[in-house]
Amino acid sequence: MLTPMTQLDEFNHILDTQNIRMVYQPIVSLFDGSLFGYEALTRGPDNSTFHSPSVLFEFAEKNGYLYELEKLAREKAIQNSILQHKQQMLFINISSPVIFDPKFKAGQTLEVLQQRGLSPSNVVFEITERISIEDFTLAKKVLEHYRNQGYKIAIDDAGAGYSSLQAIAELQPDYIKVDRSLVQNIHKFKIKEYIMETFVTFAQKMNIHLIAEGIENEEEMMKLSRMGVHYVQGFLLGRPEPHAAVISERLTTMITQQKADYSPAGMTWTIGDIKAPIQTFELSTKISHVADYFTLNEVASGVVITSANKPIGLVMRERLFQQLAGQYGFSLFWKRSIESAMDPEPLVVDEFLQVEQVSQMAMSRLHNKLYDYVIITSNGFMSGVSSVQSILACITNVRLESARVASPLTGLPGNIQIHRELQKRASSNQKFSVIYADLDYFKWYNDLYGFQKGDQLLQFTADIIQQSVMAFAHSQDFVGHIGGDDYIILSHNDKPELLCEEIIRRFEQGVHLFYEGTTTRGVKDRQGNAVNSDGVTISLALVICDCKYQPITLEQISEAAAQLKKQAKSQKGSVYCSCDLLNGQADYRPVTEIKEVNSAH
Structure with a gap:
C-alpha cells in the first residue's frame, strides 16, 4: 500500500x-x-x-x-x-x-x-x-x-x-x-x-x-x-x-x-489641436539624405518615415548623429536606407485622443524615448507631430483655467462653464433636460453642525448627483456647481424623471449619516421659522427642453425652473417636479404628479 x-x-x-x-x-x-x-x-x-x-x-x-x-x-x-x-x-x-x-x-x-x-x-x-x-x-x-x-x-x-x-x-x-x-x-x-x-x-x-x-x-x-x-x-x-x-x-x-x-466645457483639447507639421521621408531614403537635412535645418529635432503617407518610423536628430559618430559610423551607415536607423515602433496616436491620455502614453515609454515626438494621424494617415513639451504645456494651461473657473469645494465646473454649456444646448435642435438641485434647510444644518460638516454635506450632494448621472451614463451629460447648495445637471437621457428619482434615492439613503446619531428636531427655514421637516432634504426642478422647432432662451429655462423650484419646496420631503418647455411655453405638470421618493423607494 x-x-x-x-x-x-x-x-x-x-x-x-x-x-x-x-x-x-x-x-x-x-x-x-x-x-x-x-x-x-x-x-x-x-x-x-x-x-x-x-x-x-x-x-x-x-x-x-x-x-x-x-x-x-x-x-x-x-x-x-x-x-x-x-x-x-x-x-x-x-x-x-x-x-x-x-x-x-x-x-x-x-x-x-x-x-x-x-x-x-x-x-x-x-x-x-x-x-x-x-x-x-x-x-x-x-x-x-x-x-x-x-x-x-x-x-x-x-x-x-x-x-x-x-x-x-x-x-x-x-x-x-x-x-x-x-x-x-x-x-x-x-x-x-x-x-x-x-x-x-x-x-x-x-x-x-x-x-x-x-x-x-x-x-x-x-x-x-x-x-x-x-x-x-x-x-x-x-x-x-x-x-x-x-x-x-x-x-x-x-x-x-x-x-x-x-473636462471643463470648451476646454477639452485633443492631441490634434496642438499638432505641428514635420518633414517626412520615404522608407527608401538614404541615411545620408536625412543627415544632410538635419545639417541644413538646425532647429529640426526629428523626421517621420512614411510609406504611402502612413507613418512607420521616427528618426530623432540626436540619436542619428550619435549613431553616425561611432567608430566606422559613416562608412557603415551613410549609404544605407533610413530603415536601418529609424525607430520602427514610435508612439502613433489618432488626432482625436485627448491630450491628457496621450501624455500618459508618452510618459510610459522607455526612458530613452521619453522626449521623442508623438506622431499624430488622421484616419490612419500622417497628420503631424507633437513634442512632449507642447503636451505638458497644454495640460498645465487647461488645468490652470479649470481651477480658475471651477468650484473650489467640489471641483465641479462653475458658472462660466455652466453658462457656456447651457447656451450650446439651448441653441441646438436637440431635446435635453435641465435639472436644478437645491438643498432645503441647509442654513439650519450649517448653523447647527458647523461649516466643516456643512462642506462635507455639499461634497456628498455633489458626489451622489455625479454617481446618479453615471448610473444612466450618457456621453453628453454635464454636472455643474452653481454655488452654495445649488447644482445643475444637463442631461440627454430619454427618461430624466428616473434620473431625478435616483438622485433623491441616493440622497435619502446617505443624508442621515450627517446627523451623527442626533435627532433632527427644531428644523428652521432661512427666516428662522420652525418647519415640519425631518432634516435636510433635496428639491429638484426638471425642465424638459424641446428645441426641435425653435431655440429656447436661457431666460425661459430659468423662469420655468424658478416656478418648479417654488412648487417643490412647498412640499414636505425630497421631491422633484417637472415641466415641458416647447417653443418657449412651459407646460407644468399638476402638483399631484410631484413624486416623493423616500429611503424605502
Missing part, C-alpha cells in the same frame, strides 16, 4: 512537473476604460494542499525553494500571456528575497519573452513584500540593471505599512499599486480620501502611475477617477481568469463619461 506523499515530496513533484497554472486579472485605464494590462497570478494544482498561492509560496519560502517557484511562475506567466497588443503590460510578481538570490541571473526572462514574441517593455516587475527589503542600495542596483533593459518596476501594497512607503522613496518605481485596505469604501471615509490625495500628489510630482487594487463597486471606481488615479484593478473590472478579459460596455461608458464631466 502506497503511503501518502509528504508535503515536501508533493511540492517537489509540482516543481518537477511544472504543475502550476496562471490566471490574469485585468488592469483598466481610468482615462478611457481600455485594458491597460494584466497581473499574472499563480494557482497550484486543483484538489491539492498547495492550490492556494499563499500556502504555495509560504512553503517555498520556508523551505528554500522560493527562487525556483518564482522562476517557474515567471516563465509560465509569459508563455501563457494573453496580451493583445504591444501597448499592454504584464505585471509579474517578484518577492524581494528573489532579487538578491545569486541564481536570479540576467537574460533568463528575456529569452522566454523573445520566444513569446514580447519585449521587456511589456513587463512590469511587481515587488511584493513577503519579506521587507533591507538593503535598498543593492536593490536599486539590481533593479536599475533591469530598467536599463526596458523593464518597469511597481511597488505593491502601498498604504498597507511603513515598509512599502520606504520602498517607494528608495526605489522610485514606475507604478504604485495602492492596497485594497485604503481603497475599500474610499467614497465613504474622508481619512482614506485624504491619504489617497497624498499619493496622487506625490505620483504627479514624481511621474509615477497609480493603480488602485481591490475595486469592488462603482462608487469606489468613480471616486478614484475624480481624484486622478490612473488605473484600477479588482472584481468589479474582472476576476482572475486564464483567458482575455472583456470589460463591460457599461463600465467603459461610465469611465469615459466621468472624464467628459470633469
